[in-house]
Amino acid sequence: MNEFNEYFKSAFTVDNVIFGFDEGDLKVLLIKRGEEPYHGKWGLPGYFVYPNEDLDTAAKRVLEQLTGLRNVFLEQVKTFGTVNRHPFGRVITVAYFSLIKISHYTLQPSSIARKAKWHSVAEVEDLAFDHNDILNACFNRLKWLVRSRPVGFELLPPKFTLTELQHLYEAILETKLDKRNFRKKILTMDLLVDLEETQEGVAHRPARLYQFDRNRYEQLLAEGLSFELKESKRKEPAERKPRTKRTPQEMA
Amino acid sequence: MNEFNEYFKSAFTVDNVIFGFDEGDLKVLLIKRGEEPYHGKWGLPGYFVYPNEDLDTAAKRVLEQLTGLRNVFLEQVKTFGTVNRHPFGRVITVAYFSLIKISHYTLQPSSIARKAKWHSVAEVEDLAFDHNDILNACFNRLKWLVRSRPVGFELLPPKFTLTELQHLYEAILETKLDKRNFRKKILTMDLLVDLEETQEGVAHRPARLYQFDRNRYEQLLAEGLSFELKESKRKEPAERKPRTKRTPQEMA
């Protein structure tokens, strides 16, 4: 076994890419690093895996320690192991990702992480280590995932409107969808429970609220669900007319 | 940096799951281990990653050193890191997979690997380490892949018949497909070049030979190819009649 000693000098970490959805925008959870290396820079919540700890366990622990988030389902995505990706030595990192409802969790950044904050995925700056690459890989995974199954309920509050759901899909897929076809597709899957409630406090016709039917979802998965949403080719509607009365004829 | 020293005591390896297709059967390349641990057992071709070596590079090197296979495209699948998966200490392993044409490569097992041999995926025995889990994960990846794009040309010789292609898909998907629908689907994708040649030395009507059109494939991928093959629900044909003359009427 002596001959192998030279190999036992490396370390590994886990990094978590946590997606959320808020204000019509896809977000990712970042922490402002409170220690070296990259002290003061934004990065993904990650840390070393303990010697006696499984990878999945480590990912959960690290996430909780850095942000206070608990009971989050994490899925392994990819491992990054470029030789010089970490200044302290040879460190490979296993990337995990998850989808959560932002409003349901309260961030409690630890002392190591000085700050944890949701950032718009579209506007993420230059991150510590190779975290931009990692984020990218996870974002691609999310896009891929959302095409193959009606994921994304994880990102919405328990009660949501069909329009919110559609906006979520549009944000992830970076495309526009046709309202009627989207609704038809979602509703025929029988995945939503109509709560027979409506929105309140909006200055327009309030939308119905729905809830995700998790049992039905498990059932569909077991059946080998396939799910595809195609981009709407509809041309942009012409600009809104200014605030004046319109005669019925104009509406044809 | 001192505080981190305890983390720099682990090692990592790469393990390769190489699939091939031969005699109508999906195969995986295994080596008979020539050193401890698990000396004498069959396992995946894998080894430690050198301290100054990237993961992808290591996967390629290891594969070549153990089997003589070169220029094989390898794709990362998943990382396995259970605490006690390796008797020598904390070792996590990154699994890679690939598809190759068996007939195109000659195996040249190294002295470390006493033997490299293709095994039927369906009949793989108890392997070293957690290699059964790794193989499983990669097999699932292959199934998933084959559903989303017309992969698998990688597994066939450069010239092949449509029936061979169909058998390959049936082997991977563990299902039966309808001949006419399969051909229609494949041919309308315009992925095959009809070589205007036929099989030789078969005791029946010889089949046309086709070649895979790689350019067209790249193009389809860029367009965001989607591809789905559904199981044939056709009932098994009744048992063949014995070798006797049949009148035309009987064939209705």
Next chain:
DNA sequence: CACACTTAGTGTATATTGTACACAATTTTA
């Protein structure tokens, strides 16, 4: 309190794709 504003909600006709299914054609072999 009427009307302007905003967003929700709905249906249909057409095109595309998937599916089930059976027999004639071409080669070898005895």
Next chain:
DNA sequence: TAAAATTGTGTACAATATACACTAAGTGTG
């Protein structure tokens, strides 16, 4: 020359995807 083996082909029907526009139901305001 007949049988065996396997290739190769088409069509009708069903299911799914797509394009598309107006009415409904609230709120705000002048």
